[in-house]
Amino acid sequence: MSQTRLFSIPPRQDALVVPPLTEAERKPLTKKELAADHPTWCPGCGDFSVLALYYKLIEKRKIWHEKVTTVAGIGCSSRFPYFVQAHGAHFIHGRALPFASGISLSRPDLHVFAFSGDGDAFSIGGNHFSHTARKNIKMTLVVMDNWVYGLTKKQTSPTSPLGFKSKTDIWGAVDQPINPLKQALAAGATFIARTTHTNPNHLLQMMDAALDHDGFSFIQCLSECVEFFPGAFDSSNPRKGGQFVEVPKDHDVTDEGAAYKLAGQPFPGYFGILYKTSRPTKNALEAKIGADAQSKVQGLEPWQILQKTFDRMK
Amino acid sequence: MSDTATTATRSDALRISDVPEAVIRIAGNSQDGIQAIGGFLARLAGRSEQEVMTFMTIPSTISGGPSIFQVRIGSGEVLSSGDEADVLLAFYQHSYNDHLHSLKKGGIVLFDSDHVEPNPEAAKSYHHIGVPISSRTVEAIGGVGREKGKNVFALGLLAKMFHLNVPKLEQLIQERFTGKDTSVAQNAVLAFHAGYSFQLENVVELFRFMEGQKRAGNQVVMNGNEAIAYGLIAAGVRFGAAYPITPWSDIMELLRRELPKYGGCFIQCEDEIASVSMAIGASYAGRVAITGSSGPGIALKSEAIGWAVMAEVPLVVVDVQRGGPSTGMPTNVEQSDLNLAAFGGHGDSPRVVIAPANVEDCFYTTIEAVNIARKYSVPVILLTDQAIATRIEAFQEPNFKEICQDITPDLTPVADHKPYDLAAPDGVTRHVAPGTRIGSGKYPVVTGLEHDEMGHPTGSPKLHMAMTAKRRRKLQALAAELPAPDVFGAPDGEVLLVGWGSTQGPIREAVTRARREGQAISSMNLTYINPLPNGLEEVFSRFRRVFVVEMNDGGLYGYGQLAAILRARFCDARIEGINKTDGLTWKVREVLDAVRERVASTAGKNGH
Numbered sequence: 001m002s003q004t005r006l007f008s009i010p011p012r013q014d015a016l017v018v019p020p021l022t023e024a025e026r027k028p029l030t031k032k033e034l035a036a037d038h039p040t041w042c043p044g045c046g047d048f049s050v051l052a053l054y055y056k057l058i059e060k061r062k063i064w065h066e067k068v069t070t071v072a073g074i075g076c077s078s079r080f081p082y083f084v085q086a087h088g089a090h091f092i093h094g095r096a097l098p099f100a101s102g103i104s105l106s107r108p109d110l111h112v113f114a115f116s117g118d119g120d121a122f123s124i125g126g127n128h129f130s131h132t133a134r135k136n137i138k139m140t141l142v143v144m145d146n147w148v149y150g151l152t153k154k155q156t157s158p159t160s161p162l163g164f165k166s167k168t169d170i171w172g173a174v175d176q177p178i179n180p181l182k183q184a185l186a187a188g189a190t191f192i193a194r195t196t197h198t199n200p201n202h203l204l205q206m207m208d209a210a211l212d213h214d215g216f217s218f219i220q221c222l223s224e225c226v227e228f229f230p231g232a233f234d235s236s237n238p239r240k241g242g243q244f245v246e247v248p249k250d251h252d253v254t255d256e257g258a259a260y261k262l263a264g265q266p267f268p269g270y271f272g273i274l275y276k277t278s279r280p281t282k283n284a285l286e287a288k289i290g291a292d293a294q295s296k297v298q299g300l301e302p303w304q305i306l307q308k309t310f311d312r313m314k
Numbered sequence: 315m316s317d318t319a320t321t322a323t324r325s326d327a328l329r330i331s332d333v334p335e336a337v338i339r340i341a342g343n344s345q346d347g348i349q350a351i352g353g354f355l356a357r358l359a360g361r362s363e364q365e366v367m368t369f370m371t372i373p374s375t376i377s378g379g380p381s382i383f384q385v386r387i388g389s390g391e392v393l394s395s396g397d398e399a400d401v402l403l404a405f406y407q408h409s410y411n412d413h414l415h416s417l418k419k420g421g422i423v424l425f426d427s428d429h430v431e432p433n434p435e436a437a438k439s440y441h442h443i444g445v446p447i448s449s450r451t452v453e454a455i456g457g458v459g460r461e462k463g464k465n466v467f468a469l470g471l472l473a474k475m476f477h478l479n480v481p482k483l484e485q486l487i488q489e490r491f492t493g494k495d496t497s498v499a500q501n502a503v504l505a506f507h508a509g510y511s512f513q514l515e516n517v518v519e520l521f522r523f524m525e526g527q528k529r530a531g532n533q534v535v536m537n538g539n540e541a542i543a544y545g546l547i548a549a550g551v552r553f554g555a556a557y558p559i560t561p562w563s564d565i566m567e568l569l570r571r572e573l574p575k576y577g578g579c580f581i582q583c584e585d586e587i588a589s590v591s592m593a594i595g596a597s598y599a600g601r602v603a604i605t606g607s608s609g610p611g612i613a614l615k616s617e618a619i620g621w622a623v624m625a626e627v628p629l630v631v632v633d634v635q636r637g638g639p640s641t642g643m644p645t646n647v648e649q650s651d652l653n654l655a656a657f658g659g660h661g662d663s664p665r666v667v668i669a670p671a672n673v674e675d676c677f678y679t680t681i682e683a684v685n686i687a688r689k690y691s692v693p694v695i696l697l698t699d700q701a702i703a704t705r706i707e708a709f710q711e712p713n714f715k716e717i718c719q720d721i722t723p724d725l726t727p728v729a730d731h732k733p734y735d736l737a738a739p740d741g742v743t744r745h746v747a748p749g750t751r752i753g754s755g756k757y758p759v760v761t762g763l764e765h766d767e768m769g770h771p772t773g774s775p776k777l778h779m780a781m782t783a784k785r786r787r788k789l790q791a792l793a794a795e796l797p798a799p800d801v802f803g804a805p806d807g808e809v810l811l812v813g814w815g816s817t818q819g820p821i822r823e824a825v826t827r828a829r830r831e832g833q834a835i836s837s838m839n840l841t842y843i844n845p846l847p848n849g850l851e852e853v854f855s856r857f858r859r860v861f862v863v864e865m866n867d868g869g870l871y872g873y874g875q876l877a878a879i880l881r882a883r884f885c886d887a888r889i890e891g892i893n894k895t896d897g898l899t900w901k902v903r904e905v906l907d908a909v910r911e912r913v914a915s916t917a918g919k920n921g922h
Contacts, residue, residue, distance in 0.1 A: 007685040007795070011724075033755060037770055066751040071595075081759050082770055087748035089598055090761040091591065092621050098555075098588035102595020102603065103748065105579065106553045110599070110748055128591075131584035286579045293574035302576050303718035306547060309572070310711055312489070313534045314361060 028062045031055045036085040041076060046197035046223030047144050051083055053204045054113070058086075060204075061211060068111045071100040073125060075117035076151045077144035077223070094124030097132040097141065104139045105283060111211070112139040118159040119149050122178050126158075133189035133216050135282040140210040143180065144197075144223035147232050154228040161267075164229070181263035184218050185256060185275060191217035192259065192275040197224065198237045199244055202271060209273060215281045236268030247272030329519040330477065335388030336521065337396035338472065341413040342405035344381035347465035351403075352383035353535075353706060354469055354486050359387045360535035360708030361482055363526030367819065368537075369395030369899065370704040380408055385706075389526040393819035393826075395705065397901040401475070402440075403468055404430055405447070414440065424471060426464070443516050445471060447509075454508030455501040463505040470509020477522040480510065532711040538676045538702035538816075542632060543568040545680030546604055548714065550721035551630070552578025553603040555592035557585055560644045561700045562608050562634040586614035590631070594622050597629050598760060600723025600747030602687050606632030609651045610641065612695075613658065619693050620659035623785060625760040626734065627745060628687035628694075630680075635699040637897045646897030647701040649815060650866040652875035655695040656844040662782055664789045666694040667844035669815035674709035676702065679841060681717065688721065690788045691745050697843070699865075701899045702816040727751040732767040733758035734781065740791035741784035789845045796847035803829055803836030806856035809909060811837040811892075813863045814876050817900055821863055824905035835909065843876065851884050860889045861912065863905060868893040 034055045041047050058068060065086045072078035074093035081088030091099045100114040121129050121143045132141075148166065149155040155168040159180065163172040184192045191213040195206045203221060210217035222233045234240040247270045252258055259275035297305045338355070340348045352368050359366035369384040386396040398418035404410040404425040410432070417423060419439055425432060427444035436442075451464040466487065473483055487506060491499035536544075543565045546554070552573060556566040569580040583589035589605045596603035607615065612633045622629045635651045637643030655667045666686055670679040676698060683694040730753060731746045746758065759769040764781060766772045801810070803825045813821045818839040828835040838853060840846070854860050862877035868891050873881055877891035892908045894900070 007682055007689055009685060009689045036757075036759075064751070065755070065757055066749055069599075069748040081761075085755065086757050087750075088757070088759040089595075089625070090759060090763060091594075092617055092762055095587060095591040095618065098583065098591035099595035099598070101581075102553070102555065102592040102597070103599040105581065105592075106596040106601065106603070107599040107749065127584050128588055131588065286574075286581075290574040290577055290579060294577060297575050301718075302547070302550075302720075303714035305575055306544065306718060307714045309544070310534050310714070313357075313536050313540075314532050314711070 026064065028059050029065065030059065033065075034058060034085050035083065037082045039083045040079055042227050044224075044226040045076070046146065046221075046225070047077055047080075049197040049200055049203065050077075050115070050142060050144055050221055050223060051080065053200055053207060054084065056204055057207045057211065060208070063111055067109065068113065069100075069103055070113050070115065071096050071103070072115045073120040074151070075120045075149075076146075076225075077115055077117035078120055080115040094120055094126075095128065096120065097125060097128040100139050100141075101132060101135075101137045101282075104137050105286060108283060108287075114139060114141045116141060116143045117150075118143060118145045118147065118157045118180075122180055122183070123158040129183065130187040133184055133187035133218065136188070136190050136215045136279055137282045138215055140207070140213075140217045140219070142207070142210075142219045142221055144221050145180065146223050146225035146229060147177075148225050148229040150225045150228055166228075179263060180220050181274060182260060185260055185263060188279075189218050189275070190215040190277050190279050191273070192263075193217070193219045193273045194221075194269070194271050195219060196222040196233060196236055196244070196271065198222075198233070198239065199271070202244075202246075206273070209276075213276065215279065233268070236271075243268060245270055247274060253277075328517065330522050331519055332524050333521050334390060334524050335386060335392065336401065336476065336523070337384065337386045337399045338401045338403065339382060339384040339399035339413060339416055340403045340468070341380070341382045341409035342465075344379055346381075346405055347462075348381060348383050348405070350490070351465050351469050351472075352385050354483060354490070355385045355387065355472070356706040356708065357486055357535045358478060358482055359385075360533040362479065362523075363528060364389060364523060364708075365392040365526065366535070366706065366708050367392045367395050368706040369701070380412065382409075382413065387523065389524045393823040394902055395899065397903050401472075403472070405464070405468075407431065422475075424468075424475075441518070443514060445512060445514070447471075450508055450512060451505050454505050463501055466502045466505040467509035470506040471512060471514070473506070474510050474512075474514065475517075475520055477520060529710065533708040534711045535706055535708045536673065537564075537704055537706045538670070538673045538698060539564040539634065539704070540568060541673050541676035542670075542680050542696065542698065543572070545677040546630070546684065547572060547576060548677070548712070548718050549681040549684035550601070550719040551604055551684060552576060552601055553580070553593070553596040554605060555581040555583050555589040555596070555603070556605050556607065557583055557589050557611060559586075559608045559611050561636055561703045562606050562611070562632065564703070565606055565632060565634070586611040587618060590615035590618040590629075594618060594627055594629055597622075597687075598625075598627050598745070598747070600725070600745075600749065601721055602628045602630060602684050604630040604632065606634065606696075608634050608636045608644070609638045609654065612651060612654055616654070616658045617660070619665065619695075620661060620663045621762040622693040623659065623663040623665050624661075624762045624764075626691040626743060626785070627760060628691050630683050630687050630694050630696060632696045632698065634703045635697065643897045645700065647699050647816070647899055648866060648895070648897060649699060649817070649864050650875065651697065652814075652843065652866070652879075655697050656879070662786070664692075664786050665844065666690070666692055666789065666792065667697055668694065668842050669697040669840070670702065671815060671818035671839050671841060673702065673705065673707035675841070677709075677712060681719070684719075684721070686792065690742055690792055692788060697815060699816050723747045723749070725749045727753060729753040730756070731758055733760060733769045734765060734767045734784070736767055736780055736784060738784075741787035742791060793842075793845035793848055796842045796845070798847050798849045798853070799838050799840055801836050801838050801853060804834065805836070807834030807836050808857065809833070809835045809859045809861060809913070810854065810857035811835065811861050811863050811905070811909070812840065812876070812880070813837065814840040814843055817863055817865065820900040820902050820905060823902045824909075827902060828906060828909070840876070843879070846879075846883060850880075851886065854884065854886055854888065858888070859913070860886070861892045861909060862889060863892045863900065863908075865895070865900065866893055867895050
């Protein structure tokens with residue numbers, strides 16, 4: 001009946017005529033090649049340092065333009081993809097993780113990075129944070145936590161401390177803030193790290209380690225909002241008279257209970273990898289299901305598999 | 315069996331009448347396996363030369379609850395599940411009480427005398443045959459289980475009554491239970507034969523289906539949800555994500571099971587929003603992905619679908635409609651998500667909406683949906699419904715070798731790429747997936763913010779106007795490519811019935827019946843709803859009245875959802891709505907009665 005109208009699509013005409021370079025011929029990308037739009041962040045914003053170190057990571061690890069995909073939701077932090085000269089997607093509020101999961105699960109050849117803020121990741125996207133962690137979908141999530149809604153100009157965020165005066169809590173925040181590290185642990189995240197924009201070396205170390213982690217790697221990066229919550233993290237910054245305390249050397253990163261204790265310390269708390277464990281990724285588990293199923297139909301073209309299925313429906 | 319043929323032969327002192335078709339309604343509880351009986355009958359018909367159409371209601375309760383399955387088998391074309399049943403098979407008192415009315419006068423009610431006390435009054439209108447189905451089943455299979463197998467016993471009774479092909483049925487029973495303990499299949503065959511050889515008392519005649527027309531090729535038998543799932547596989551889709559909801563869940567269950575064989579996977583997500591987002595992410599990664607749901611879930615997905623419109627990322631969304639609003643009637647049918655599908659987004663967000671008309675059409679329309687999404691980089695909503703999802707039909711087996719597509723993403727490097735090139739003909743740009751190297755070193759960002767040609771944010775009034783027009787022009791180009799729908803009946807006349815989706819069958823049958831009675835009625839079924847194909851006004855102009863027949867409310871102003879779109883589009887005062895909201899499919903008689911009433915009540919008005 002309707003077999004005739006299936007909307008055929010002509011092949012792409014825009015293929016590159018120049019033969020592609022081989023891996024060996026390519027040089028690591030420079031900051032200049034990686035920089036795209038000039039960031040729209042306010043001068044002094046902590047997010048600048050995350051961006052600079054992301055460039056550095058790509059350069060250091062020799063990742064190519066086309067092999068990295070940068071995904072974000074909505075918020076100041078989530079403008080990230082526009083500032084990176086690589087494939088990127090700026091998705092809707094709170095849903096960067098499922099979007100990034102779709103890429104990760106269907107394209108094992110790509111490095112998937114999601115950048116998010118405290119509102120995007122823990123409030124509107126809270127459900128996805130838990131489920132992406134428990135499913136251990138391979139990607140890196142960096143949450144630039146500034147304890148405030150910046151893009152919408154100073155409303156209370158899920159990580160705003162009690163008493164924080166915002167436009168939605170003029171008398172000071174009354175709701176218990178979320179502890180993202182404890183949440184990540186409870187949800188089953190397999191890599192949990194904490195860092196801050198004021199310590200670039202540490203931030204790069206954490207991103208480096210996250211990239212090497214086979215699974216869902218979560219980095220909480222304190223990133224000061226100089227406009228709406230200035231000085232929020234001063235007590236963690238030695239240059240402002242604070243203390244930057246790293247996770248104790250003898251901490252066992254596979255000890256969930258110990259990690260929970262470290263995560264619960266009052267601010268400024270501990271920085272570094274709090275928890276890291278090895279559990280099969282969703283990517284690997286799905287690949288195994290696929291391999292098992294395909295071993296039973298080996299040598300058959302897709303149309304032949306479908307034919308076999310239909311033979312049973314006659 | 316209203317048209318019982320005259321040839322009658324004598325056999326075993328019982329008359330055997332040749333019938334062109336029969337409608338059999340089986341009523342029981344959902345755990346009785348009555349859908350299995352329906353499935354056996356449908357499959358048998360598909361393997362013979364009969365057409366088949368089924369109609370199923372499933373209760374939304376967790377276990378048990380009344381359930382029915384109606385199967386219409388005919389030697390000619392069968393378009394609807396049939397208005398009245400010729401035979402009612404009632405397992406319980408409530409089945410008997412609730413469904414006797416669905417039987418035509420003089421019809422046969424076959425009841426389980428272990429559970430049903432017949433009504434003496436009703437015995438005057440319907441031919442009653444009591445069979446101790448429960449106790450005989452237990453007897454036949456050695457007293458195991460709690461009446462399990464009585465569905466197959468009942469199938470045996472029907473096989474006797476309708477002279478069905480016993481070896482073929484045995485074969486079907488064996489196939490159905492392969493993989494299980496061999497005793498299961500053995501018991502089923504025992505129960506079947508016990509039913510088949512049971513001495514039916516009080517029976518005056520047996521029936522035999524007339525030979526159908528020989529059909530070319532093999533017939534396959536499945537329901538609409540299965541046809542959609544396999545259509546997606548044939549189209550080359552290898553990734554999907556969804557959240558369970560009735561009546562969509564079968565599609566995701568099937569894809570979860572089948573996709574791994576093809577190197578794909580289907581993900582069950584934490585919620586509807588995650589699932590549409592994950593599908594869009596996978597589509598962005600290069601191969602069109604799918605998500606689906608029913609009305610409540612589609613409402614939740616709406617924001618993300620709007621993103622796919624804005625970002626110009628292809629996507630297929632299946633909406634298996636049920637009664638709404640809100641949780642509504644989860645196991646009933648309604649065509650009330652059309653507005654949601656076509657307009658359910660904030661901002662100007664043109665998307666494609668297409669609606670398959672029957673089970674076979676589900677298979678092919680799904681492939682089209684995938685290809686439209688790819689070609690125009692746009693979300694396509696495949697609008698089906700509970701009735702088409704659950705009914706089983708036989709159709710000619712597709713030519714898989716020809717139809718199966720490979721849509722592996724093309725990652726060949728490109729020299730330069732503007733994701734939102736305003737100079738592209740008709741505004742149609744192709745999505746270039748991550749992993750594609752771009753010679754110029756300028757990489758695209760796909761985004762929900764209004765953007766320039768490279769995908770970078772802009773507040774420019776000019777660009778917003780140009781990009782809004784670009785997103786719209788793509789669909790106008792698609793409209794020009796769409797075939798005009800066929801008119802069923804004569805090309806002109808008094809009344810044109812316009813329907814969409816699953817109502818095609820009953821509407822066509824109504825037209826056939828009306829034309830036989832000399833009425834100048836034709837019909838037209840719309841598959842492409844947004845955008846509409848060009849040239850419909852010319853079709854409308856050839857009729858004096860245009861009635862849009864829909865399973866939704868006439869609304870505040872008297873027009874159903876499609877009728878309102880058509881009136882807005884064509885400004886044609888001849889367009890009127892015929893609507894119903896009982897959560898059931900159109901019966902042929904209901905359509906004809908509504909048309910007659912409308913024509914009578916407005917005759918003489920407007921100079922008619």
